Amino acid sequence: xxxxxxKSKNLIxxxxxxxxxxxxxxxxxxxxxxxxRRVGKSYILxxxxxxxKKQNPQANVIYINKELKPFEQITDDDLLYRYIxxxxxxxxxxxxxxDEIQDIANFEKALRSLLAxxxxxxxxxxxxxNLLSGELATFLAGRYVEFTxxxxxxxxxxxxxxxxxxxxxxxxxxxxxxxxxxxxxxLDETQVFEYLKNVYASILLRDVVSRENIRNVRxxxxxxxxxxxxxxxxxxxxxxxxxxxxxxxxxxPQLVINHLKALNNAFFIHKVGRYDIKGKxxxxxxxxxxxxxxxxxxxxxxxxxxxxxxxxIENLVFNHLTGCxxxxxxxxxxAEEIDFIAEKNGSKIYIQVAYVIAxxxxxxxxxxxxxxxxxxYPKYVVTMDNFTVGxxxxxxxxxxxxxxxxxxx
Numbered sequence: 441x442x443x444x445x446x447k448s449k450n451l452i453x454x455x456x457x458x459x460x461x462x463x464x465x466x467x468x469x470x471x472x473x474x475x476x477r478r479v480g481k482s483y484i485l486x487x488x489x490x491x492x493k494k495q496n497p498q499a500n501v502i503y504i505n506k507e508l509k510p511f512e513q514i515t516d517d518d519l520l521y522r523y524i525x526x527x528x529x530x531x532x533x534x535x536x537x538x539d540e541i542q543d544i545a546n547f548e549k550a551l552r553s554l555l556a557x558x559x560x561x562x563x564x565x566x567x568x569x570n571l572l573s574g575e576l577a578t579f580l581a582g583r584y585v586e587f588t589x590x591x592x593x594x595x596x597x598x599x600x601x602x603x604x605x606x607x608x609x610x611x612x613x614x615x616x617x618x619x620x621x622x623x624x625x626x627l628d629e630t631q632v633f634e635y636l637k638n639v640y641a642s643i644l645l646r647d648v649v650s651r652e653n654i655r656n657v658r659x660x661x662x663x664x665x666x667x668x669x670x671x672x673x674x675x676x677x678x679x680x681x682x683x684x685x686x687x688x689x690x691x692x693p694q695l696v697i698n699h700l701k702a703l704n705n706a707f708f709i710h711k712v713g714r715y716d717i718k719g720k721x722x723x724x725x726x727x728x729x730x731x732x733x734x735x736x737x738x739x740x741x742x743x744x745x746x747x748x749x750x751x752x753i754e755n756l757v758f759n760h761l762t763g764c765x766x767x768x769x770x771x772x773x774x775a776e777e778i779d780f781i782a783e784k785n786g787s788k789i790y791i792q793v794a795y796v797i798a799x800x801x802x803x804x805x806x807x808x809x810x811x812x813x814x815x816x817y818p819k820y821v822v823t824m825d826n827f828t829v830g831x832x833x834x835x836x837x838x839x840x841x842x843x844x845x846x847x848x849x
Contacts, residue, residue, distance in 0.1 A: 457587060777809070
């Protein structure tokens, strides 16, 4: 069946991910692929299957997708284990792929046994950040490796649609985002946003409401709209609670925290903590939230270029940093804020984001904050100014958004 499924798909390679995962093929370790629903995890599996078949055409591939009807009867670990054992080949190497495994109760027990028996090479996907919590993490400590898949970055977006890196195409990306299935729909905004609204409903109902047993769906929707309006603003559960009460929605700060966690667990939004640059510590309170896909944000709230462009490009810079493998924080330097501190492999970069540097006061704020940081790590001001190439202010580089998003930093 899997061969027919793959043949029916128009696979566009996402080498950034497959090149990370393929070295672990045939290693005695579970490959766990996580990410928001509809970001292309299944297609990554198909590409891995193709790679395995290239290396070993006789390989026995066992494929289970909980979104397909033939597998809906596999509801718990016992049924999963039995199905796999019945599907194993005694003559060929066995490879197990389970898509959206979080829909199988106690799946970790079956995986633990299969791993101990050494009967197959295991690849799984899931759309919940808690996939690796609890028993799976305890039973399989040191026996799995996780890869998080994101929506299309800007370079992938251009590749998917065979577009040039122009301001016009950057604006398309800013507007509709990078959900991979848009490739099938095309760039007509009306059709794209209809699709994105359906994806949003699916994520909310299946990965948040149902999984977290949320009763007040309208409050959850209000909270998402609030987040969409306040990208880049510091949050506290108490402040959100007060705002929602002013809108005749009475909720407690704890309920807000629970709902934010549920949205974060579905990879729909990402929480970013604040880091004290001088004190070298994380603050306990006050964080920011960014959307996994800016097109989904725009489908929820609409996109008004004049009022939204600043917060949207900040979200895109955050997405690019996380996609490049950085741990990202909001920086605090005395009373000044640094938009992003990004850490990877013991190194850092510091970034300020501004739509344009319109006057000297803006220049002093954006560049001046970075110049107060007493170290030699790279520092950038990301803008949409038309004339940024080669701009350098006392060692701080000004870079256009489309060029920044094109860099694998």
